[in-house]
Amino acid sequence: MSPSKQTILVTGGCGYIGSHTVLRLLESGYKVIVVDNLSNSSYESLRRVHKLYAITAAASPSAQFEDAALPVESLIPFYQVDILDRPGLVKVFEDHPEISSVIHFAGRKAVGESGRIPLDYYNVNISGTVNLLQVMEDFHVRKIVFSSSATVYGNPPSIPIPETSPIVTVMSPYGRTKVFLEHILKDLCVASVTKQQQYLQDRANNTNNDTDANGAEVERNYEWSVMLLRYFNPAGAHPSGIMGEDCKGTPNNLMPFLSQVAVGKLERLAIFGNDYPTEDGTCIRDYLHVVDLAQGHVAALEKLDQEQAAGNYGCKAYNLGTGTGYSVFDMVKAFSKAVGTDLPYKYIHDG
Numbered sequence: 373m374s375p376s377k378q379t380i381l382v383t384g385g386c387g388y389i390g391s392h393t394v395l396r397l398l399e400s401g402y403k404v405i406v407v408d409n410l411s412n413s414s415y416e417s418l419r420r421v422h423k424l425y426a427i428t429a430a431a432s433p434s435a436q437f438e439d440a441a442l443p444v445e446s447l448i449p450f451y452q453v454d455i456l457d458r459p460g461l462v463k464v465f466e467d468h469p470e471i472s473s474v475i476h477f478a479g480r481k482a483v484g485e486s487g488r489i490p491l492d493y494y495n496v497n498i499s500g501t502v503n504l505l506q507v508m509e510d511f512h513v514r515k516i517v518f519s520s521s522a523t524v525y526g527n528p529p530s531i532p533i534p535e536t537s538p539i540v541t542v543m544s545p546y547g548r549t550k551v552f553l554e555h556i557l558k559d560l561c562v563a564s565v566t567k568q569q570q571y572l573q574d575r576a577n578n579t580n581n582d583t584d585a586n587g588a589e590v591e592r593n594y595e596w597s598v599m600l601l602r603y604f605n606p607a608g609a610h611p612s613g614i615m616g617e618d619c620k621g622t623p624n625n626l627m628p629f630l631s632q633v634a635v636g637k638l639e640r641l642a643i644f645g646n647d648y649p650t651e652d653g654t655c656i657r658d659y660l661h662v663v664d665l666a667q668g669h670v671a672a673l674e675k676l677d678q679e680q681a682a683g684n685y686g687c688k689a690y691n692l693g694t695g696t697g698y699s700v701f702d703m704v705k706a707f708s709k710a711v712g713t714d715l716p717y718k719y720i721h722d723g
């Protein structure tokens with residue numbers, strides 16, 4: 373199916389990565405529906421997506437972008453629904469039987485916090501995702517792109533990290549939710565093969581009971597298609613400056629911390645440790661631009677479609693990163709240069 377005919381449900385679509393992805397989806401010709409409980413974002417993100425989409429449409433007028441003239445509520449139907457809220461999710465799928473795939477961002481992501489309130493993390497990330505998957509199964513939507521994380525590799529045996537590296541017992545409850553969810557999604561794919569075989573056998577034996585409201589037999593494919601995207605460290609903002617990372621409360625990532633130091637909201641950056649085995653002693657991470665990451669989700673949907681067209685279903689994992697690492701100290705220097713002033717920092721050590 374061409375993108376212009378596909379409708380994608382984006383959970384967590386008001387968040388940092390979600391909102392950039394919603395914009396890329398619209399620009400690529402998809403229709404988008406957003407579910408978000410707004411626990412770490414606001415509806416303003418979708419207004420900004422709408423604004424940016426109108427700019428794209430004005431720059432290249434074509435029939436594809438005619439929907440940019442719609443008001444934001446019609447362009448991007450929005451449901452303030454929690455992924456733990458089963459009836460709320462059912463309503464979304466009932467209202468939109470055209471949904472063909474889900475990109476699933478909704479979840480909690482603060483590593484430190486996950487150690488303090490692990491049950492909340494297991495509840496939202498794991499129970500919420502299982503809830504979503506069950507509703508998808510009930511509505512025969514079996515294609516999902518899932519936000520995983522490079523954290524599933526723990527301390528990787530080699531760098532760059534091939535996707536074939538084992539996923540391990542990682543350090544934080546947050547990371548463990550991603551590992552468990554990867555296993556859950558793989559198990560779902562394996563089970564769905566058997567379900568599809570049974571369905572085909574029932575059809576051959578004329579014992580298939582899968583009928584529509586009029587009693588007519590419905591053709592199904594019970595196999596799941598899953599893409600696990602293991603992100604490295606998303607950073608940056610839309611080049612327009614209209615959209616970026618605007619989390620509620622204390623930031624969880626380096627870039628929003630640096631931004632808050634730059635605008636004087638925080639006195640200085642706390643650098644955790646300067647005794648890593650790196651040139652300047654600070655921790656190295658692979659930062660990738662959020663717009664590239666958003667594009668990665670569009671590519672993932674296209675890949676799943678290509679695979680399905682070739683008769684291939686099941687679970688695939690891809691890393692999303694640049695393959696190049698920068699230390700925290702490199703980032704402080706680069707950010708200081710960009711804002712024209714030396715940003716203050718202090719080193720913090722465990723114990």
Ligand SMILES: O=c1ccn([C@@H]2O[C@H](COP(=O)(O)OP(=O)(O)O[C@H]3O[C@H](CO)[C@H](O)[C@H](O)[C@H]3O)[C@@H](O)[C@H]2O)c(=O)[nH]1
Nearest residue numbers: 384386387388389408409410411412413477478479481519
């Ligand atoms: O139960 C919940 C919890 C969160 N959210 C929403 O989910 C979105 C998550 O977006 P954030 O801006 O908080 O996070 P990111 O886009 O940076 O995070 C994404 O990438 C992270 C990995 O870096 C995690 O995988 C996370 O789950 C995924 O949403 C927010 O709008 C938040 O309101 C929900 O809808 N329901």
